[in-house]
Amino acid sequence: MDILVLIKGVIVPTQKPAFDEKGQLTAETSTAILNPYDKNAIEAALQLVDDHNGDVTVASYGVATTTEPALRAGLALGATKAVAIDSPLVATDKDNDSAIGVVLAEAARKLGQFDLILTGSQALDMPQGYVGALVANSLNLPYFDNVNALATVDDELVYTTLWEKGTITGKVQEPAVISVTDSINKPRLPSFKTKMMAKRAELEQLTIDSITVIDQSAWDDLNKQAPTSRLAPLPVQKKKSVVYQLADDEAAVTKLITTLKAQSIL
Amino acid sequence: MKKSIYLVLLADPEFEDKNLNLIHFAQINFENEDLNAVVVAPSDQGIEEKYGETGLNEIDILAYSQFSKINLAQTASVLSDYFVSQAHSLILFANDKGTTSIATRLGAALKENVITQANQLTMTTTGLQAQKKVQAGTMLQQTVLTAAAKAVITCDVTGINDRITTNTTATITVKTAGELVVADDVTYADLPVKANDLENAKIVVAGGRGMQGPAGFELLQKLADQLHGALGASRVAVNNGWVDESTMVGQTGKVVAPDLYIAVGISGALQHTVGMDQSKCIIAINTDPTAPIFKLADYGIIGDGETVVKRLLSELSTPVPS
Ligand SMILES: Cc1cc2nc3c(=O)[nH]c(=O)nc-3n(C[C@H](O)[C@H](O)[C@H](O)COP(=O)(O)OP(=O)(O)OC[C@H]3O[C@@H](n4cnc5c(N)ncnc54)[C@H](O)[C@@H]3O)c2cc1C
Numbered sequence: 001m002d003i004l005v006l007i008k009g010v011i012v013p014t015q016k017p018a019f020d021e022k023g024q025l026t027a028e029t030s031t032a033i034l035n036p037y038d039k040n041a042i043e044a045a046l047q048l049v050d051d052h053n054g055d056v057t058v059a060s061y062g063v064a065t066t067t068e069p070a071l072r073a074g075l076a077l078g079a080t081k082a083v084a085i086d087s088p089l090v091a092t093d094k095d096n097d098s099a100i101g102v103v104l105a106e107a108a109r110k111l112g113q114f115d116l117i118l119t120g121s122q123a124l125d126m127p128q129g130y131v132g133a134l135v136a137n138s139l140n141l142p143y144f145d146n147v148n149a150l151a152t153v154d155d156e157l158v159y160t161t162l163w164e165k166g167t168i169t170g171k172v173q174e175p176a177v178i179s180v181t182d183s184i185n186k187p188r189l190p191s192f193k194t195k196m197m198a199k200r201a202e203l204e205q206l207t208i209d210s211i212t213v214i215d216q217s218a219w220d221d222l223n224k225q226a227p228t229s230r231l232a233p234l235p236v237q238k239k240k241s242v243v244y245q246l247a248d249d250e251a252a253v254t255k256l257i258t259t260l261k262a263q264s265i266l
Numbered sequence: 267m268k269k270s271i272y273l274v275l276l277a278d279p280e281f282e283d284k285n286l287n288l289i290h291f292a293q294i295n296f297e298n299e300d301l302n303a304v305v306v307a308p309s310d311q312g313i314e315e316k317y318g319e320t321g322l323n324e325i326d327i328l329a330y331s332q333f334s335k336i337n338l339a340q341t342a343s344v345l346s347d348y349f350v351s352q353a354h355s356l357i358l359f360a361n362d363k364g365t366t367s368i369a370t371r372l373g374a375a376l377k378e379n380v381i382t383q384a385n386q387l388t389m390t391t392t393g394l395q396a397q398k399k400v401q402a403g404t405m406l407q408q409t410v411l412t413a414a415a416k417a418v419i420t421c422d423v424t425g426i427n428d429r430i431t432t433n434t435t436a437t438i439t440v441k442t443a444g445e446l447v448v449a450d451d452v453t454y455a456d457l458p459v460k461a462n463d464l465e466n467a468k469i470v471v472a473g474g475r476g477m478q479g480p481a482g483f484e485l486l487q488k489l490a491d492q493l494h495g496a497l498g499a500s501r502v503a504v505n506n507g508w509v510d511e512s513t514m515v516g517q518t519g520k521v522v523a524p525d526l527y528i529a530v531g532i533s534g535a536l537q538h539t540v541g542m543d544q545s546k547c548i549i550a551i552n553t554d555p556t557a558p559i560f561k562l563a564d565y566g567i568i569g570d571g572e573t574v575v576k577r578l579l580s581e582l583s584t585p586v587p588s
């Protein structure tokens with residue numbers, strides 16, 4: 001079983017984030033790491049491959065400073081191959097989620113035949129939970145999302161999707177695209193040896209310079225409509241809390257209950 | 267700027283509460299716009315009673331007997347057929363897991379912009395601004411769409427509970443769904459135990475590592491029962507196996523906005539607080555006065571969780587009327 005895991009290098013703020021004039025985190029106040037949710041996707045892939053043989057490829061779209069830490073972290077976890085994807089067709093001054101999804105689909109097709117394409121449930125920095133749907137749609141593959149369990153039953157891969165109030169169970173018809181939750185498994189920790197190997201490993205480069213998975217007109221439309229976005233700090237709501245000390249106030253609990261009742265909260 | 271805005275309402279008890287919240291969310295955000303809806307349902311029975319007088323302008327009902335909430339691919343395909351030939355600019359969904367799954371599939375099929383979990387939408391002279399929380403809830407992202415751009419947006423309707431009062435009557439048209447793709451071959455099972463209560467509960471009693479073990483959670487469950495509330499938990503408590511996964515609140519777990527949230531032995535990590543910071547009143551009980559949860563709290567007690575909960579239980583032993 002050959003599996004492609006799409007992983008993102010997410011830009012996370014350091015302690016004192018600052019924004020540039022475009023409303024993006026400045027390079028000095030942010031670092032790129034492997035999206036933690038994608039560790040679960042890599043782990044799911046490794047477990048499937050352990051059971052069925054095959055290779056796990058990790059691939060990431062973006063500039064080298066974000067893809068490289070993600071890809072090396074993916075190799076350290078046990079992926080066999082890592083591919084950095086870039087494309088001159090995607091404008092960098094826009095918020096191009098949809099275009100990136102299509103480029104990832106194009107890349108997946110170029111990289112070969114995979115039984116499964118896995119993604120994490122969301123990107124930690126700019127969570128959308130959208131890339132998997134786009135890749136599946138562009139490649140005309142079935143899509144299963146919020147997958148919380150994958151198990152082989154009678155030679156067939158059975159998935160469970162977790163919703164707020166219930167679960168959906170069905171069979172995965174391969175090839176397929178699956179986005180996994182972060183409760184599907186507990187990602188392994190890289191060993192010293194795999195970390196060292198990952199540090200030295202060669203990363204493959206793939207440049208996407210034409211789009212074949214969707215119509216040219218749909219591609220043009222999608223780029224024309226791409227929005228722009230900026231970040232802003234969350235306004236802090238200052239609350240006037242009333243805090244009781246149990247240690248020096250035997251009646252703390254009584255006082256709390258009295259206050260809550262007086263405010264009609266209880 | 268005039269926009270043609272469509273709300274997608276899926277007729278299933280799992281989504282119906284949030285359907286009404288979505289209508290209200292849209293009314294708050296688009297005061298001066300006509301709001302239309304497309305209702306996908308197994309039949310047109312009862313739709314008019316439910317949505318006819320909620321302030322919507324036009325309602326199209328796509329009724330077909332195979333409709334089921336679990337047919338994600340089929341429902342997305344029905345909606346995609348509908349919207350391909352229906353002029354629209356914005357398509358709004360509520361933020362359940364199921365509706366979001368359909369929204370992203372629809373966005374991918376239509377190749378339109380997708381924004382998930384928007385908490386504010388503002389019409390501007392040049393287009394639309396959508397705002398959402400990003401970076402694990404620590405920052406806001408404001409996305410500006412041009413006037414011509416189309417988008418599928420899932421709306422964070424958590425905490426929008428007001429019911430709509432209006433006296434306008436919508437124009438209702440029953441439409442036939444296009445040719446159906448084969449239904450998803452799936453089965454659905456309800457989650458066990460009290461999972462269903464959490465999102466709708468008026469009071470949530472939640473525990474974290476500070477409750478020390480399953481025994482602590484039995485106490486919290488008792489308190490929740492006594493207050494007619496539901497039990498919640500942090501990820502650490504769930505990971506330690508002290509309590510069922512369905513109780514987890516936060517980024518990975520559920521997002522709740524009850525009238526009262528009691529956090530016992532929970533430090534208040536961002537991944538937890540994004541799931542509860544919209545609660546109307548927050549009480550923190552924690553041994554550590556510097557725990558971040560106190561920043562969010564309206565009331566707090568610095569002290570041992572077990573001791574405080576036991577006292578709450580005994581002092582509240584005359585049950586509050588529900
Ligand atoms: C990608 C990702 C997603 C995540 N999603 C979620 C999520 O959805 N939900 C979630 O909750 N977490 C989530 N987390 C984990 C989150 O970051 C925190 O680790 C977690 O919320 C901490 O749980 P806690 O408050 O129970 O434990 P801790 O942070 O260990 O806090 C325990 C608290 O208990 C207090 N305490 C100790 N003893 C006592 C006592 N005797 N009485 C009273 N108080 C006591 C301590 O002072 C401390 O404040 C996620 C993390 C990641 C990386």
Ligand SMILES: Nc1ncnc2c1ncn2[C@@H]1O[C@H](COP(=O)(O)O)[C@@H](O)[C@H]1O
Nearest residue numbers: 006007061119120122123128129130131
């Ligand atoms: N630039 C990217 N390169 C590779 N995979 C990505 C990229 N962006 C998102 N993904 C994948 O898509 C998932 C969902 O991301 P998103 O839709 O952006 O929230 C992530 O968990 C990744 O698996």
